[in-house]
Amino acid sequence: MIISRFLRRGISTSTSPTRRRSWWDHVTPALKDPINAVTDAFLADPCPYKINLGVVPFFSLITIACSSLGDSKNNLGSGIFQGAYRDDEGKPVVLQCVREAEGKTGATNFLCIGRESTSTAISSKLVEESAKLIYGEDSDVIKERRFAGIPALSGTGACRIFAEFQKRFYPDSTIYFPDPTWSNHRNIWGDAHVPDRTFHYYHPDSKGLNFVALMDDVKNAPDGSFFLLQPCAHNPTGVDPTDEQWLEISSLFKVKNHFPFFDVAYQGFASGDVERDAQAIRIFLEDGHSIGCAQSFAKNMGLYGHRVGCLSILCNDKIQAVAIKSQLKQISNTMYGSPPIHGISLVSKILSNPDIKALWLKEVKVMATRIQRMRATLREALERLGSPLNWQHITNQVGMFCFSGLTRAEVDQLAKEFHIYMTHDGRISMAGVTTKNVDYVARAIHEVTASDRDIKILHNIGAYKVNTDICSTSLGTKKTRARGMNLAL
Amino acid sequence: MASSVFSLASATPSASLSSHDIEKGKLNLRNTSLCFKKEKNNPFMKIKSFGRISMVVASNVSRFEGITMAPPDPILGVSEAFKADNHELKLNLGVGAYRTEELEPYVLDVVKKADKLLLEKGENREYLPIEGLAAFNKVTADLLFGADNPVIKQQRVATVQGLSGTGSLRLAAALIERYFPGGEVLISSPTWGNHKNIFNDAKVPWSEYRYYDPKTVGLDFEGMMADIKAAPEGSFILLHGCAHNPTGIDPTPEQWEIIADVIQEKNHIPFFDIAYQGFASGSLGADAASVRMFVARGMEVIAAQSYSKNLGLYAERIGAINVVCSSPDAAARVKSQLKRIARPMYSNPPVHGARIVANIVGDAALFKEWNAEMEMMAGRIKNVRDKLFDSLSSEDKSGKDWSFVLKQIGMFSFTGLNKAQCDNMTTKWHIYMTKDGRISLAGLSLAKCEYLADAIIDSYHNVS
Numbered sequence: 001m002i003i004s005r006f007l008r009r010g011i012s013t014s015t016s017p018t019r020r021r022s023w024w025d026h027v028t029p030a031l032k033d034p035i036n037a038v039t040d041a042f043l044a045d046p047c048p049y050k051i052n053l054g055v056v057p058f059f060s061l062i063t064i065a066c067s068s069l070g071d072s073k074n075n076l077g078s079g080i081f082q083g084a085y086r087d088d089e090g091k092p093v094v095l096q097c098v099r100e101a102e103g104k105t106g107a108t109n110f111l112c113i114g115r116e117s118t119s120t121a122i123s124s125k126l127v128e129e130s131a132k133l134i135y136g137e138d139s140d141v142i143k144e145r146r147f148a149g150i151p152a153l154s155g156t157g158a159c160r161i162f163a164e165f166q167k168r169f170y171p172d173s174t175i176y177f178p179d180p181t182w183s184n185h186r187n188i189w190g191d192a193h194v195p196d197r198t199f200h201y202y203h204p205d206s207k208g209l210n211f212v213a214l215m216d217d218v219k220n221a222p223d224g225s226f227f228l229l230q231p232c233a234h235n236p237t238g239v240d241p242t243d244e245q246w247l248e249i250s251s252l253f254k255v256k257n258h259f260p261f262f263d264v265a266y267q268g269f270a271s272g273d274v275e276r277d278a279q280a281i282r283i284f285l286e287d288g289h290s291i292g293c294a295q296s297f298a299k300n301m302g303l304y305g306h307r308v309g310c311l312s313i314l315c316n317d318k319i320q321a322v323a324i325k326s327q328l329k330q331i332s333n334t335m336y337g338s339p340p341i342h343g344i345s346l347v348s349k350i351l352s353n354p355d356i357k358a359l360w361l362k363e364v365k366v367m368a369t370r371i372q373r374m375r376a377t378l379r380e381a382l383e384r385l386g387s388p389l390n391w392q393h394i395t396n397q398v399g400m401f402c403f404s405g406l407t408r409a410e411v412d413q414l415a416k417e418f419h420i421y422m423t424h425d426g427r428i429s430m431a432g433v434t435t436k437n438v439d440y441v442a443r444a445i446h447e448v449t450a451s452d453r454d455i456k457i458l459h460n461i462g463a464y465k466v467n468t469d470i471c472s473t474s475l476g477t478k479k480t481r482a483r484g485m486n487l488a489l
Numbered sequence: 490m491a492s493s494v495f496s497l498a499s500a501t502p503s504a505s506l507s508s509h510d511i512e513k514g515k516l517n518l519r520n521t522s523l524c525f526k527k528e529k530n531n532p533f534m535k536i537k538s539f540g541r542i543s544m545v546v547a548s549n550v551s552r553f554e555g556i557t558m559a560p561p562d563p564i565l566g567v568s569e570a571f572k573a574d575n576h577e578l579k580l581n582l583g584v585g586a587y588r589t590e591e592l593e594p595y596v597l598d599v600v601k602k603a604d605k606l607l608l609e610k611g612e613n614r615e616y617l618p619i620e621g622l623a624a625f626n627k628v629t630a631d632l633l634f635g636a637d638n639p640v641i642k643q644q645r646v647a648t649v650q651g652l653s654g655t656g657s658l659r660l661a662a663a664l665i666e667r668y669f670p671g672g673e674v675l676i677s678s679p680t681w682g683n684h685k686n687i688f689n690d691a692k693v694p695w696s697e698y699r700y701y702d703p704k705t706v707g708l709d710f711e712g713m714m715a716d717i718k719a720a721p722e723g724s725f726i727l728l729h730g731c732a733h734n735p736t737g738i739d740p741t742p743e744q745w746e747i748i749a750d751v752i753q754e755k756n757h758i759p760f761f762d763i764a765y766q767g768f769a770s771g772s773l774g775a776d777a778a779s780v781r782m783f784v785a786r787g788m789e790v791i792a793a794q795s796y797s798k799n800l801g802l803y804a805e806r807i808g809a810i811n812v813v814c815s816s817p818d819a820a821a822r823v824k825s826q827l828k829r830i831a832r833p834m835y836s837n838p839p840v841h842g843a844r845i846v847a848n849i850v851g852d853a854a855l856f857k858e859w860n861a862e863m864e865m866m867a868g869r870i871k872n873v874r875d876k877l878f879d880s881l882s883s884e885d886k887s888g889k890d891w892s893f894v895l896k897q898i899g900m901f902s903f904t905g906l907n908k909a910q911c912d913n914m915t916t917k918w919h920i921y922m923t924k925d926g927r928i929s930l931a932g933l934s935l936a937k938c939e940y941l942a943d944a945i946i947d948s949y950h951n952v953s
Contacts, residue, residue: 093613306841315553323559340842
């Protein structure tokens with residue numbers, strides 16, 4: 001047993017810093033995220049025009065350095081790492097609707113101090129408004145109050161409470177994730193001891209949805225499986241099903257009696273319209289599914305650091321809703337007590353005050369529009385440069401992220417030669433692209449995909465059979481590739 | 490890109506799609522109208538039409554049909570009952586939330602100032618790092634251990650911002666579960682109700698050590714020492730740093746030394762829960778004495794902090810978990826694993842409360858003001874204790890010794906009343922308290938001491 005190994009430690013009464021045996025000798029450093037080497041490289045890069053397109057140091061011990069450095073150098077900060085929005089100057093944004101809500105809520109917050117009744121009232125308001133936002137104000141679910149909801153610590157917290165709830169009441173169940181999905185999903189359900197499986201989602205060739213394989217996997221899963229779905233602006237691919245595809249998925253779910261759990265992190269960010277972005281959920285509701293929903297206000301209200309979200313589960317009736325809510329509260333009570341009031345009161349104010357809500361909807365549209373514009377601009381720039389590669393996925397994909405299709409080698413080359421940093425899977429955070437840097441980014445991407453380009457041209461000529469071994473051996477050594485091609489010719 | 494669409498052509502409710510249907514290629518859905526009609530009279534049946542084919546599909550019965558109500562929280566339930574009571578003399582001595590003499594919640598001046606500063610600064614709302622606000626982590630460790638403490642200078646403390654005391658305890662519990670499988674936590678009998686729940690949900694086994702002696706309404710020191718000695722070596726001993734909740738009974742400084750001796754002998758790990766720093770003696774520094782003594786002995790210590798009560802930041806959820814290790818390397822590793830635990834719980838902690846605390850503790854003038862307000866709050870509670878003791882002693886002619894009211898420390902007092910007597914307090918006197926006999930003096934005003942004394946005397950003597 002691990003414990004016995006540490007029973008014989010000596011009792012030291014000195015406080016000298018010489019190496020002493022510790023209870024924690026067997027604690028290893030947490031696994032560094034594989035892309036940490038790139039993060040470190042970004043931070044260490046002295047280049048004044050370096051660009052961060054979404055490197056993510058989740059477990060980096062340098063995270064502290066990120067947040068302190070970020071604002072002084074290049075205003076890129078650690079937030080971009082987690083997909084935080086940036087304006088066209090590359091700066092973080094505090095929405096005007098948030099400032100207005102804050103002006104109104106200051107006094108109220110103080111009333112919460114020590115007065116649970118006020119906190120409870122505000123929490124209930126948040127849940128009600130969040131439910132209206134995602135399920136639709138006029139939905140039967142809202143009118144009949146057939147939902148159990150609690151405020152949660154943003155999307156992560158909502159997912160975790162649900163995962164614990166799932167484990168508690170369906171101890172032998174698994175969860176199906178789209179492949180790929182946000183990396184923290186696996187950790188969340190993992191720490192709740194719910195095993196996970198994947199279903200096909202992203203099609204690397206088309207850089208779009210692998211719908212056939214998706215439906216196959218849904219069909220082949222055991223009846224009554226739990227699925228995690230992202231209703232819009234899929235993270236990390238940006239690939240969303242069409243409405244027609246959602247209809248199909250919903251029908252199949254009905255037949256298979258699967259449980260759909262939606263992780264809604266980007267309502268408003270996909271199309272710019274919060275109602276439009278909720279379409280997938282409305283479709284499922286229409287089909288009579290009793291879904292679960294994790295909502296985050298981190299991105300669409302820019303409240304990242306406040307940790308505001310909502311977990312809701314649809315029920316048969318009000319009575320069941322009360323029972324389920326009591327269970328959800330009990331789970332959260334032992335994890336963190338109650339959620340922090342500041343963010344909750346801001347969101348509930350924003351959603352319940354018609355003027356402030358109208359302002360918010362405008363601001364969300366502005367953010368989403370900027371991202372869409374950057375997508376279009378980046379694609380146009382690449383096409384203008386004469387890249388024969390197909391870049392339409394840049395504008396087909398939706399939301400904060402773009403799965404560029406760049407290879408690991410190309411990503412590394414972008415960092416080394418062009419000081420552009422992104423995750424190794426080629427995921428670009430479009431929030432990091434601005435009118436100032438988009439041409440440079442396009443040129444850089446065009447450069448590093450040169451070999452792909454040449455190969456494609458040769459393909460089209462029909463004169464060259466690609467020997468992938470030759471091309472993918474070394475990092476950006478065009479010479480090698482050229483040699484390879486010359487040999488073949 | 491190829492995307493295959495298909496139509497459900499089967500008329501049976503349990504239709505499943507054959508792979509043939511799907512692999513057939515592009516099936517044209519455009520000619521098929523999907524219309525969904527809800528049958529209002531039977532909520533469990535829905536009719537779907539696909540062109541001319543209708544299908545009846547049973548709507549999903551809730552997966553969570555069998556879920557029952559969770560039991561109500563014993564402490565918060567008291568407040569609810571109090572709210573429902575219309576009696577003019579009613580008194581809420583349930584929750585440990587500080588109230589003024591007028592029995593109003595109290596917003597500290599320093600908190601108002603710090604909050605205003607934040608509003609003016611208009612700082613961004615970006616994500617904090619997983620371990621929390623660096624400025625907060627620094628001041629919170631300084632506050633607990635003393636800024637000059639060698640363990641801080643030597644970087645031997647792993648500090649991670651947590652969601653108040655509860656969240657910080659949960660992080661520590663998860664760390665124990667992961668790195669000390671089978672390792673047990675010993676908690677005092679009685680202790681704060683949520684301790685058991687936290688360890689249960691974190692799947693950490695726990696047992697109790699004797700603490701409260703109903704005969705003396707004081708500390709069962711012999712029992713406590715015996716139980717801690719008897720625990721398997723390397724157990725985690727949960728200690729309240731000061732102002733024990735719910736009893737208000739703290740070990741004396743001499744007793745703390747003996748506790749430390751025994752823990753060291755048995756190679757146990759001391760695990761402090763400090764929720765009331767400042768509320769015991771009125772001095773923030775003095776209330777950290779027990780923790781600092783253990784650390785000064787070179788022991789590795791876990792300590793959870795909360796700013797809910799002493800800064801009144803209940804709703805902001807601000808606290809920290811500290812692990813004092815014997816080397817900076819161990820501290821770095823432990824911190825990385827605490828982060829690893831926090832990330833799938835909530836990714837990163839909330840920013841607002843952290844900024845308030847960092848501003849207050851980090852600013853000399855505001856910190857001084859806080860010390861003064863802390864003394865005032867603790868002072869009010871001491872005055873109330875005195876008045877209650879006086880009232881009890883003068884009203885009660887039986888000669889019972891009520892001095893425990895004076896000896897107990899912090900927000901709470903264990904009255905020694907049993908459940909039936911507590912019920913009498915509520916039903917006859919409209920005084921709300923928890924059923925274990927605990928009253929929150931923070932909810933008592935000088936004006937109501939006599940009334941309370943009468944109620945206690947009546948319940949103690951006339952009810953069994």
